[in-house]
Amino acid sequence: MTDRLATEAGDEDGPPSGAVLGAPCWVSLAAHDLAATRAFYEAVLGWEFRPGGLGDGFAVAMSDGRPVAGIGAMAPTLGVATAWLPYFGVADPDDTASRVRERGGTVGVGPIPFPLGRAALLADSSGAAFGIWSGDLVRDWSGWHPEAKVGLRLVTRNAFDAAIFYGEVLGWTRPGGCDVRYENEEVILVCGGLAMARITSGAVEAAPDPDVRPHWQVQFTVDDVAECTRAALKRDGTVTGEWEDEAGRWATVRDAQGAQFTVFEPGGGALAG
Template sequence: MVLHMNRKLTATAASGVTSSGSVFGAPCWVSLMTRDLRAAQDFYGAALGWEFRPARLGQEFSVALDEGNPVAGIGALATALQVAVAWTPYFAVQDADQTAARIRERSGTVAVGPVGFVVGRGALAADRDGAVFGIWEGQLLSGWETWRADAPAWLRLRTRDAFEAAIFYGEVFDWACGRPGCCDVEYEGDEVVLRSAGHVVARLGSGALEAAPDPAIRPRWEVHFPVRDVDARVAAARRHGGTVIQHEPGVHATLRDPDGGLFTLTTRISA
């Protein structure tokens, strides 16, 4: 397995494509799994001004572009999958099978996969408190380093206890292990901050309520999209069937798309 992995990483590096193995543990993409791909494209195109192009994962996937730059992925849920409509972050891993085993060993859940695609393998999982995330082994988005640096989407984990969550994810993803390519972890007050190559890529905060009736305050990974004008985008989302969950005018807003996917708009990039 080690020899096979080393050969794969060497070949990927030689091709000039960034692989999940070289930046393991870092968020590498965000994706919405929805019931109706065309309807989702219509909503996010109207609400956020995104355009779309086909993805290499198949006909039921697309890449959202903001002024020509990749932001996120949108895919249609297979009817056989009992998975909620949700925005989900994916973390780069060296070995999807090994990572899935680590998740289970630490009382997390692997709901789907690992599943093979043309350019890699992925799985959907949940941590001990129920926050859903994905793992990805294989080629990363072309221009991924720019995506990481520009942060067209950034992440915040709303969890019961940020420090316990950091231990879970740190053991699963080898955060702060000292090996080249790993993520660094810092503590800022009651938050845990995750950095990849010096860039803030995620924040973990306490205070979520596992049994809360409102899904917006249950443990979950929040996906934030920085926009120039939060209020204008909120108004556009409302006009096209979106629901406002929380809105601080001019600063940020949490919304639900017509299919139930929660996302946050902000004028500020977490850094």
């Protein structure tokens, strides 16, 4: 989610030079039924898919000729719910994973090697899941934001505590990194003058519903929210919320396998997220 993602020059395994360390770089979904999931997003968001470089079945979702997201197959042995996951570009995933542990987070998977880099799946100190990525894959996806029109919002119990966690783990405030601001009761991550992610307080402690526990929301900008929700309902999806604000129209949708995302239709205000 940045014009250029990555690090200072010189790390062969890290993101390319000229990008921003610690900024969001991608979103991805692991699905139990890959064919059905791709058909759902083709119908609801108008995506097309091309093969990716991360193994059999992995595909890159394309919108207007630009990469938007990745969708891959979940291992059959994993009995976990499907969910959209944001990734952040880092220079050294091993060092980042160590900092996550030191600050009360957890490392679920990795760091492990892929054909185009190394990645790990993590959770912050409140349990919100996220990923990190290091490698040439980020170079191919530079320029993803704002053209891909993807937004991120972390809903958590304490926005300031979360900002401190991610700032320390991902190096947001180091020279050449990102700027952290506070506006309208949200913490906003700004890199290169662009709002890359937002952190909002409000998740409920120990809530049984995962949607109100700390989690990263993935938002896709669309031309017509109503059309998207109709298409989702026709394909066994569900709409869990709809609202309007000064920015435009919003809806929260679950795909047919339960993965939740938000669609946003600008309506005269600034592009969210």
